[in-house]
Every structure is written in structure tokens, then in C-alpha cells.
Amino acid sequence: MKFVKILLVLLGLTPAFAQAQLMTTKQKYTRADTLRGMLTPLRTCYDINYYHLDVKFDIAKKYISGSNQFKFTATEDFNKLQFDLFDNLKVEKVVYKGTEVPFTREFNAVFVTFPQTIKKGAKDEFTVYYSGNPITAKNAPWDGGVVYTTDSLGRPFVATACQGLGASVWWPNKDHQADEVDSMLISISVPKGLTNVSNGRLRKTTDLKDGYTKFDWFLGSPINNYGVAVNIGNYAHLTDSYAGEKGKLSIDYWVLNYNAVKAKKQFDANVKPMLKAFEHWFGPYPWYEDGYKLVETPFLGMEHQSAVAYGNAYGNGYLGQDLSGTGWGLKWDYIVVHESGHEWFGNNITSKDIADMWIHESFTDYSESLFIEQQYGKQAGLEYNFGLRKGIDNDAPIVGPYNVNKEGSGDMYPKGSVLLSMIRTIINNDAKWRDILRGLNQTFGRKTVTYEDITGYIAKQSGINLLPVFDQYLHYKSLPILNIESINGKLYCRWIADAQGFTIPVKIRVKGGEWKFVSPTARLKPLEVAGLTKDNIEVDTFNYYIGTLIE
Known part of the structure; x- marks a missing residue:
């Protein structure tokens, strides 16, 4: 996802937008921040294996209701755990082995007490039933929540976007990046005539008797919570495939039906070149079993795993602008390339703490330069990367504070990209650099990682002590x-x-x-x-x- 200040500049938004969730300054942290951001024993005592999220969207009332089944493995003996759900949503009940069990709430954290000790190594489950009006996002994807709007024909157009704010803004889960669920069934019921598109593959569509249609999407891969998505609209479905490193990759485009022709033209020009470039540099697309999808959304974009959100109006650049000022950024669709780059960095490799959001954004911002290099040559990629410097503020450290659910400076995008390009120059061996980027995805793919994991791996594989370099550029705002x-x-x-x-x-x-x-x-x-x-x-x-x- 691209940072706030770019949108402020391009759209002339007022300073009031600074209230958005991501990339804003926060000096004081509360008990609520700690409950959301820290891995306490009540969270680490269980490892999430599977969710079945089953939710009905009453669009007219901006109201949702449903349940989420938690299947888990106990990592230690316990009889109490924490899950997360924003406190404006009501927990109707928590059911364990057919019986309601007691729970308490503190801010957006919910604490469940079980009737007996669940032993270490045991596989168990419980189900949370809930309802309410989730926060409506006013400027998605930056402030987070559910977007309720209409398309140009006045038909409902609804989507979720919750990075930073937290997936628990609309569904109950263990809302911490360190524990990704292994697989998930996403069942979304919407008013008849509309279509819901979520992550993974569509398993079944059921015509319900109450004027709703249920769409069951199954995701057979680990996913971070904020990547779980709902997209509701009058969609047309376009299909294609790509002959990739691991064989045939299915490609699906879900776009508003009146945009089908221009969507096909724009995506045909961008998607396969993007996949070719990123498979070359980063290794195979991480989710062959779930496929690659682009889904039109009423907001600019987001890296929803295997269902990438797209709202760039089927034009090149970033809302028609070149972030580098070099001209290279107008030759391709920014949202297709950038948000798809997150399939490798952000989705395949996910930081344990959002304080290390730079692992998602610095590498993905840098992926833009590598895409340009693959298309137009190395010098073009370097020129684009150099041009990104005009977006650097050097205002604060790129690494944020740990355990309070807060990212660092928005410089994680352009400065992080420039840092990685510079490290490539220091290594002075392009074949080794490519091996490092591919090795990161091979070593840490489908895992959650720390700052030390990523910086240590690059330093070790390069044979150069790069740790002080990362330290300088990520922990300090000033340049050497x-x-x-x-x-x-x-x-x-x-x-x-x-x-x-x-x-x-x-x-x-x-x-x-x-x-x-x-x-x-x-x-x-x-x-x-x-x-x-x-x-x-x-x-x-x-x-x-x-x-x-x-x-």
C-alpha cells in the first residue's frame, strides 16, 4: 500500500486527513495499544490452524452478522485466551463443545475462559458469534474499515480494507501478524444479484431463501489477517493463465461489468510482464494453489492475498502521476505492479510486528524499479529509483515502536527502496543480489519474520557486514x-x-x-x-x- 503523503500531494487533500490510521505520528501509547500490539501469554498459548468465517452483509443497514470458527493447537497448557474484535461490535456468544462459555472484554480484546485446562499439543476449537455496524472507512485504504458506496450506475459497491487498523475491525480473530492461519474458508452472504469475491478459490455459490446468496471461498495457504478481504459488487469475471516457474498459474479478473473491455486491455498489458519480472527476481509466485486475482474496488488498492484490490481507474502511473518524476512511472500501471509485489513481500514474507512494516513496503517499493529494469533495462530502473528520493522526508526512523501496533515513518517506501538499490551497488554482483532476493522468499516464505531475520540473512549471504548499514538507514532519520x-x-x-x-x-x-x-x-x-x-x-x-x- 502506498503512503499517505503521496495522496495528499496528488489530490490536494486537506490536513484533516492526517487523522488516518497509517503513517501518522503518535507519541503516547495506551493499554489498548498494548493489548492489540503485544504477544502476551494469552495469545501465544494457541496457534491458529483454521478459520471458517461466515458473515452476512446487510448493505442497506451497513450491518454484519455471523460467526468465526477458530481451530487451533495449544502451545502450552491453558484455560484462558485472547482473541480480538472491535468493541463497537457485539459478541453474541462464544461456543465451546456445544456450550456457551464465559468471556470478558477490555477495549478491543476479548478473553475467553474454558471449563477445563486445554493441554499442550491438543487440537481444539471454539466459535464466536457476533454482529454490529463495523467502522465505515472514510478514506480507505489508509483509515481502515468497510467501504460502503455505489458504482457509477448507483448499484452497491462494498469492500473491506484494514491494514494497520486491524482485521478485528470487522471480524473476530487473533489479530496479530505473528500468527497466520494455515487455511481458511470465507463464506460471505450478500443480497441477491450481487457477487462477493474473496481470497483463494470459489468453492460454492448457494442461493439462500432469504433473498441472499452465499459465496464460499477457500484459501489453502497461510494468510495475514489484514489480507482477508470482502469485495461486493456487480462483477464480470474474466479469466486467463500464465506459464510460470511452477507451471500453469490461473489468472482471474473481477471487475465492474461495464469496465470489462478496458480492464482486459489494461491488465493484459501489465499483469504477465509483472509476473515474469517478479518470478525472475523473487522466485515463483507464492500462491499457485490459490491463483492470482485482481478485483476492482472502490478504493485505490491493497495487497489482499490472491485477491489484489485494484482501483487505479485502468490507467498508468499512480492515479495518472509518476512518483519518480522521471517519466518511467507512466509506462505501467502502478497499482497492478506495486500491490502484486506484496504477494512476495507482505504476504509470502510477513513481519511479526507492524513496527517492521518496512519489510513489506521497502522491498515492494523496490520491486517497481526491478520491474522497470526487466522491461526497459537496468539504467531505467536506477533512474526511477533515484527519482523516488524526492518523496523522502528523513523525518523519523523507518522502524516503528514494537508491541503497540505502530509502524514507522512513511520513508519506508522511497527511502527503503533507495536503500535496497544502494545495497545492490555495495554487493556489486547482480547475480548474487538476485539469489539473495529469491533466497529470502525461499527461506522465509509463508512465515512471519523479524528485523533480524531479514537483515541477518542479507548480510550473511552477501558476505559483507551490512548490519550497520541497515541500522543507520532504518533506525535513524539522518543520512550518513x-x-x-x-x-x-x-x-x-x-x-x-x-x-x-x-x-x-x-x-x-x-x-x-x-x-x-x-x-x-x-x-x-x-x-x-x-x-x-x-x-x-x-x-x-x-x-x-x-x-x-x-x-
Whole structure:
């Protein structure tokens, strides 16, 4: 998902939009934030295996009702656990072995007490019945909730979007990224004449006797909670397939029926080139068993797993704009490429804590440059990546505070992308870089990860101590400074940085000459480049996102 400030600039939105959930500053954290963001023993005591979410949408009343079945494995002995559901929604009852069991609520957390101890290793289940009017998203996908609107013909058009705010804004679950359910049945009942599209594959459609139709979608793969989606509208269904690394991949497009012709043209031009590029760089599309879908939505976009939300008006760029200012961003559909990139980073690899949302967004933002490179050559990709710097604020650390459900700075998008491009330059071996990106997905695919998992893997596989580099760019807002001093007519250099032990090789040259790698440290050392003076030195600030101080 793209960050708030871009939309503010492009659409001229007022500062009131700063109340959105994602990418806003928050200084004080509450008990409610901790209950939502921390892995307490009441959450870690059980591992989610399967959900059956069965929900009816009364669109006219903006009201939902239904149930969610939790199947789990006990990771320790316990008789009490926590699940999550926003407190404006009513828990009707919790049923265990055919009997209602007691529960209490604190903010958006629900605590269930069982009649006896559930032993470690036991497989068990309970079902939550609930109802109410979920929060209506005012500016999805940034503020989160359910979008209730109409299409251009005045017909109902409804969708969910809840990253950051939490999936428990509309359905009960263990709402923490660290525990992904292994598989899921999503049963959504909607007024007759409408279609619901959710994740995975459509198993069955049932004509109910009360004027509703139920759509059963089954997802046979792990999924993060915010990726679970409902999309309701008058959809046309288009199909295609792609000959990928793991064989035939089914492709489905669900679009408003009057958009079918232009949707096919736009998607045909973008989807298969995107899949080819990302399978090359990241490895096979992660969800062959569930297929690849694009679903038209009444908001811009979101990385809903195997049901990518699309609302970019069937045009190139980001709402018709080029975020890089280079021209390269107008040659392809931003939402198709960016949100699909999340199938690898965000969905296949998911951060345990939203504080490490950069793992989702930095790699996916960088995927745009790799897509351009695959289409137009390496220089084009580098130019696009360089152009993204104009969106960097250097206002706060990219890594957010842990255990309170809060992400870091929106710089995780452009600055994170620029950082990864720079690391590729430091490694100076494109084949190894591709192996690292593919290795990340092979090693951590369908898993939840930490900061240390990702940075440690890249450092180890590169053979370079990159940990201080990640530390500097992700934990500090300021750039490292390459300080060059002339002492008695001779040039010396050093790094000035916040991160302990920061050092990277950097390219310098006599202007117009050949680039040379030098390796400054925190201490001044001579610059051993023939003919170099204070007046003719040139530092490679195209491939390196650094500050320079020449004295």
C-alpha cells in the first residue's frame, strides 16, 4: 500500500486527513495499544490452524452478522485466551463443545475462559458469534474499515480494507501478524444479484431463501489477517493463465461489468510482464494453489492475498502521476505492479510486528524499479529509483515502536527502496543480489519474520557486514555523511554516522574520470586516488544515498 503523503500531494487533500490510521505520528501509547500490539501469554498459548468465517452483509443497514470458527493447537497448557474484535461490535456468544462459555472484554480484546485446562499439543476449537455496524472507512485504504458506496450506475459497491487498523475491525480473530492461519474458508452472504469475491478459490455459490446468496471461498495457504478481504459488487469475471516457474498459474479478473473491455486491455498489458519480472527476481509466485486475482474496488488498492484490490481507474502511473518524476512511472500501471509485489513481500514474507512494516513496503517499493529494469533495462530502473528520493522526508526512523501496533515513518517506501538499490551497488554482483532476493522468499516464505531475520540473512549471504548499514538507514532519520577534508594539500575522508561501526565502500573519481572504490571508516584516512583534489572530486551520489561534506 502506498503512503499517505503521496495522496495528499496528488489530490490536494486537506490536513484533516492526517487523522488516518497509517503513517501518522503518535507519541503516547495506551493499554489498548498494548493489548492489540503485544504477544502476551494469552495469545501465544494457541496457534491458529483454521478459520471458517461466515458473515452476512446487510448493505442497506451497513450491518454484519455471523460467526468465526477458530481451530487451533495449544502451545502450552491453558484455560484462558485472547482473541480480538472491535468493541463497537457485539459478541453474541462464544461456543465451546456445544456450550456457551464465559468471556470478558477490555477495549478491543476479548478473553475467553474454558471449563477445563486445554493441554499442550491438543487440537481444539471454539466459535464466536457476533454482529454490529463495523467502522465505515472514510478514506480507505489508509483509515481502515468497510467501504460502503455505489458504482457509477448507483448499484452497491462494498469492500473491506484494514491494514494497520486491524482485521478485528470487522471480524473476530487473533489479530496479530505473528500468527497466520494455515487455511481458511470465507463464506460471505450478500443480497441477491450481487457477487462477493474473496481470497483463494470459489468453492460454492448457494442461493439462500432469504433473498441472499452465499459465496464460499477457500484459501489453502497461510494468510495475514489484514489480507482477508470482502469485495461486493456487480462483477464480470474474466479469466486467463500464465506459464510460470511452477507451471500453469490461473489468472482471474473481477471487475465492474461495464469496465470489462478496458480492464482486459489494461491488465493484459501489465499483469504477465509483472509476473515474469517478479518470478525472475523473487522466485515463483507464492500462491499457485490459490491463483492470482485482481478485483476492482472502490478504493485505490491493497495487497489482499490472491485477491489484489485494484482501483487505479485502468490507467498508468499512480492515479495518472509518476512518483519518480522521471517519466518511467507512466509506462505501467502502478497499482497492478506495486500491490502484486506484496504477494512476495507482505504476504509470502510477513513481519511479526507492524513496527517492521518496512519489510513489506521497502522491498515492494523496490520491486517497481526491478520491474522497470526487466522491461526497459537496468539504467531505467536506477533512474526511477533515484527519482523516488524526492518523496523522502528523513523525518523519523523507518522502524516503528514494537508491541503497540505502530509502524514507522512513511520513508519506508522511497527511502527503503533507495536503500535496497544502494545495497545492490555495495554487493556489486547482480547475480548474487538476485539469489539473495529469491533466497529470502525461499527461506522465509509463508512465515512471519523479524528485523533480524531479514537483515541477518542479507548480510550473511552477501558476505559483507551490512548490519550497520541497515541500522543507520532504518533506525535513524539522518543520512550518513561522507566527510572529505583537505589537510596540507592532501585529501582525507571518513564517515560521520549514528550507527556504530558504519562503513560502506563508496565510489569516487576525478570529475569525468573512472570511478574508484574507496572504503572510509569513522577515522580520517587518506584518499589514495591520483590527481584528486578538493575542487575536482566527484562522489557517486546517484547510486549512494548519502550526504557529503567537503572541507
